[in-house]
Structure formats: structure tokens, C-alpha cells
Amino acid sequence: MSTLVDFASGALLLVGSIFILIGGVGLLRMPDFYTRIHAAGITDTLGATAILLGLALQAGWDLMSVKLVIILLFVLLTSPTASHSLAKAALDVDLLPLKRTKPE
Amino acid sequence: MARIFSLLLVLIITWLLLSGHFEPLLISLGVVSSLLVLVIAWRMRIIDAEGHPTHLILPALRYWSWLALEIGKANLAVARQIVNPKLDINPTVLRVPTSQRTGVGRATHANSINLTPGTVSLEVTNQDIEVHALNEETARKLQDGEMDRRVTRMEGSK
Numbered sequence: 001m002s003t004l005v006d007f008a009s010g011a012l013l014l015v016g017s018i019f020i021l022i023g024g025v026g027l028l029r030m031p032d033f034y035t036r037i038h039a040a041g042i043t044d045t046l047g048a049t050a051i052l053l054g055l056a057l058q059a060g061w062d063l064m065s066v067k068l069v070i071i072l073l074f075v076l077l078t079s080p081t082a083s084h085s086l087a088k089a090a091l092d093v094d095l096l097p098l099k100r101t102k103p104e
Numbered sequence: 105m106a107r108i109f110s111l112l113l114v115l116i117i118t119w120l121l122l123s124g125h126f127e128p129l130l131i132s133l134g135v136v137s138s139l140l141v142l143v144i145a146w147r148m149r150i151i152d153a154e155g156h157p158t159h160l161i162l163p164a165l166r167y168w169s170w171l172a173l174e175i176g177k178a179n180l181a182v183a184r185q186i187v188n189p190k191l192d193i194n195p196t197v198l199r200v201p202t203s204q205r206t207g208v209g210r211a212t213h214a215n216s217i218n219l220t221p222g223t224v225s226l227e228v229t230n231q232d233i234e235v236h237a238l239n240e241e242t243a244r245k246l247q248d249g250e251m252d253r254r255v256t257r258m259e260g261s262k
Contacts, residue, residue: 019183026186034224035195038182038238041221046179063124070122080218087224087236097236098195 009057016050023047032098033090037083044079048072111156112142154208160258167212167258174251175220182221182238194239199232200246209259216251 019042026039052072056065115138120126123134145151153159185193200217204210214225214233222242227234237243 019179022183022186026182029186029191030193031191032195034236035193035238037224037236038222039186041218041224042179042182042186045175045219045221063121066121076219077215080215083218084214084225087226091226097197 005057005060009054012050012054012057016047016054019043019050020047033095034087034097037087041079041083044075044083048075048079107151107156107158108142108146110158111145111151112138115141154206157208159260160208163258163260167254170254171216171219178220178222178242181242185238192239196237196240196243197226198235198237198243198247200235200252201232201249203252203256204259205256206259209255212258213252213255216255217246 023039023041023043026042027036030036030039049072052068052075056068059065059068116135119134119138120131123130125131125134145155150156185191202210202213204213210228210230210233214228217223217225217233217235220242222238223246224236225233226236235243235246237246
């Protein structure tokens with residue numbers, strides 16, 4: 001049983017790390033400010049969820065897992081609010097979004 | 105009145121879970137601090153349908169399970185575009201009409217759009233949300249309005 005939990009938690013941590021890495025690569029590759037927010041969205045949602053759930057599995061049935069889940073809920077509530085205010089602030093100072101990028 | 109008791113219950117449970125102390129003295133201190141927070145919230149007049157929406161618990165759980173699946177799918181789609189060597193993106197700005205009647209509903213809709221990778225809400229008005237989308241496919245999906253319908257059903261306007 002505990003090896004199974006260990007395996008599941010390891011898999012979650014691995015998936016989370018991969019998606020955070022992809023989010024980081026996307027942050028560098030995207031052409032303008034608004035498209036970069038989309039890339040950062042991957043790190044906020046799937047990356048953070050997988051990592052925190054993996055850590056909660058490591059902690060087991062403990063108050064620590066409850067705290068990790070509460071952290072996850074806070075991240076899922078605050079990160080969209082933060083990205084909205086970033087995008088709105090950029091729009092308010094007339095940073096125009098890129099209309100079309102042609103793939104090379 | 106029921107809302108006040110449910111908020112007190114939530115505060116005490118939160119205190120217990122976060123502290124992990126179960127001695128009588130510390131529990132009574134926790135109850136006192138929960139009561140203090142309750143009084144402050146009551147004086148701020150935020151214990152209402154918007155500040156403590158108890159009636160939304162079950163609909164929200166149903167909506168969140170649908171949203172979690174959508175977020176997972178959108179994550180995979182955007183991740184695929186990022187690792188694609190050609191970076192095949194086509195950013196567009198569009199307006200998505202909203203049918204929510206309450207502030208909670210509109211905030212949920214806008215936050216859901218932001219949580220889904222590939223779409224970011226730029227501006228929220230009473231009738232619609234201005235959205236920046238990473239490509240046309242995600243934009244079309246938003247304009248189909250399934251998320252809008254589900255949020256409206258969750259807040260109970262229909």
C-alpha cells in the first residue's frame with residue numbers, strides 16, 4: 001500500500017515538474033506580454049495542483065495534507081485574479097495585444 | 105441568522121485544522137478568536153449571500169468538477185502548442201456575452217476564464233467579458249457559451 005502511494009505521489013510530482021518546466025519554456029518562447037500570461041497559467045493550474053497533491057500524498061492522512069489542500073485552494077483563487085489585474089493594467093496603459101503571429 | 109452560525113462553524117473548523125491543538129485551553133482561545141472575527145465580519149456587514157454564499161456549496165462542487173476537467177484539457181492543449189517547434193499560435197481578442205445576474209456569478213465566470221490556460225479575461229462589464237485567447241479554437245469554444253450556461257446554472261439564475 002505504501003509503495004503504491006509512494007508511486008502515485010512520485011508520478012504526480014514528476015508530472016507537476018514537467019508542466020512547470022513547459023510553462024517556463026512557454027514564458028520565454030511566447031512573443032508578447034498577453035501570450036506569456038497564458039504560458040504562466042500552466043504553472044499556476046496543472047503544475048501547482050500536481051505538485052501540491054503529490055506532496056499531500058507524501059504527508060499521508062495528516063493535518064499537513066489539509067494545509068497543503070488549503071494552499072492549493074488559495075492558489076486557485078488568487079492566481080486568476082492576479083493574472084486578470086496584470087492583463088487589465090497592461091491594457092490600461094495601451095499595451096496593444098499582438099493580433100497575429102505567422103509561424104515561420 | 106443561519107449564515108452567522110455557519111460562518112462561526114467554518115471559522116472554528118478552520119482554526120482547529122490549521123492549529124492542530126486539541127487542549128481545552130487552546131480550543132477555548134480559538135473559539136474566542138473565531139467569535140472576534142465573526143463580530144468584525146458582522147460589523148463590516150459582509151455576512152450576506154455574496155460574502156458567505158452557503159447556498160452555492162453543492163452547485164459549486166458540481167461546477168468545479170466540470171471546470172477541473174476543462175482546465176486539464178486546456179493545459180494539455182497549451183502545453184502541446186508550447187513544445188511545438190513552430191509555435192503555432194494565433195492570438196485574438198473577443199467579447200464573450202455573460203448571462204449571470206450576481207457579482208459572485210460574474211466573478212466566477214471571469215476567474216474560470218483566467219484559470220483555463222489559453223484564455224485571459226481583460227475587462228469585465230455587466231453584459232460581457234473581454235477575453236484574450238491564444239488561438240481561434242479556444243476562442244470559439246468560449247463563444248459557444250457552455251461555460252456561461254454552467255456558471256449561470258450554478259448561481260441559480262435559471
